[in-house]
Amino acid sequence: MRNRYDVVVVGGGNAAFCAAHAAREHAERVLLLEKAPKEWGGGNSYFTAGAFRTTYAGLDDLVPLLDEVDEERLARTELPPYGPEDFLEDLMRVTHGRSDKTLASILANDAREVVRWLKEKGIRWRLLYERQSYQVEGKHRFWGNLALGSVGGGKGLMYQHATAAERSGVEVRYGHAVRSLLPDGEGGVRGVVCRSDDEGEQEIEAGAVVLACGGFESDVRMRAQYLGPGWDLAKVRGTPYNTGDGLEMALKLGAQPYGHWSGCHSVAWDANAPEVGDLELTNLLTKQSYPLGIVVNAEGRRFIDEGADFRNYTYARYGAEILRQPGAIAYQLFDAKTEPLLRQDEYTAPGVSRYEARSVRELASKIGVDEEALARTVEEYNASIQPGEFNPAVKDGKRTRGIIPPKSNWALPLDTPPYLAFAVTCGITFTFGGLRIDEDGRVLDRGGRPMAGLFAAGELVGGLFYHNYPGGSGLTAGAVFGRRAGYAAARSVRG
């Protein structure tokens, strides 16, 4: 009986553990198979900041979730309400109205309940003061509608998930790569074939299988094939193990591809970062304070509107803009006025590509950009800034006029030495294309029919994200659809 389970979950990130926790509420024998060895367990979810986009009527609504409450700080905290309709609107706006309406509504509507459920499972919550708030007039003002995160970031999240699974009796096997799905001969699935170094290849029978084994961002060939030229050169921000396995095996059995297969989430990532995620530094290699400064390419030219919106709504598409620049490199520039406002953990992490100079020309020479070109860009930018009050906690409308691209908010002159530059390249986070699921996480075939015994959640679900993504939605989507898939998988086994 060792190789017969009620529910087998493939993958070991946030979506997989959510599916396993949910399945275990109703099913006796739940097995989670993770391809990576234990030290690389946790998938991309391990590398995250642990930021979950959820909804709330206000600060009081989130307080009961929090692990520790600092009353004095809470009294000085301002958090504008963010309802399911706001989440849905943000998702639709950034995806150009393309997000699947059913999946998008589920995500927005379940986002609050799922974090409560996760707390019950043992996930510990905190407010993301250092990442998502600024101190203005003595108050901590949250911006970008992303306030809640797991204690210990992604590392803490995955530790808490693994502890919860152990407590509830979910069996977890690391170093077990699922190679294929066992067809039931009627268009459905009756188990998996997996491989490990110790046990070799084996068949595992299952009442239901939940695929939660990530996208194809770590497969260089698939990146070039689906995302297009140049994407083979992007650095991978997280796990090297998300190589599209789940997608390939489900498509082979007739699952329906869905969503934005040529699209992905990618960000400004330290140019010194290794080719795949760093288990120690994890998300610290990101560089997300660019709305406070300007970004230039290796020719000294600006190429994005750094202040188009809060960084939560622009960062996931700016990696692709950097990839398109000469040498796939760019420089974020700040001065002494903005330096104290930078996310300190990201900009002072060990080994970051930081340059400092007393003048813009000296900075240009240090980063290897033409001095004349950079000096002209900075002069034109400084001269184009319109009057208005700078406030990083709101879209302050302090903008440029007469330059292309504009800077639409938070435009402060770059005029106070020392000047700082940080070299960034494109870091790919995850891919948007995936499998088509229904509201219970059942994988649909090319004719739109559920494939018996097959469910999916997390990055390998298609149809939610197109072009862009509201920050913090990946973990929430994995939790919402992982939980639904886990429940439905267990239900399907019980008949």
Ligand SMILES: Cc1cc2nc3c(=O)[nH]c(=O)nc-3n(C[C@H](O)[C@H](O)[C@H](O)COP(=O)(O)OP(=O)(O)OC[C@H]3O[C@@H](n4cnc5c(N)ncnc54)[C@H](O)[C@@H]3O)c2cc1C
């Ligand atoms: C640096 C970084 C920071 C991020 N920060 C945030 C954030 O703060 N908030 C947010 O919402 N999102 C964030 N994201 C995005 C987020 O990580 C993903 O959206 C989310 O974690 C995906 O969860 P998942 O469970 O689908 O995939 P993963 O967590 O990647 O898990 C997939 C797992 O499947 C395993 N696997 C692959 N193939 C097989 C196979 N054949 N057999 C068995 N197992 C297999 C992999 O080893 C991996 O462990 C970040 C991502 C990165 C890389």
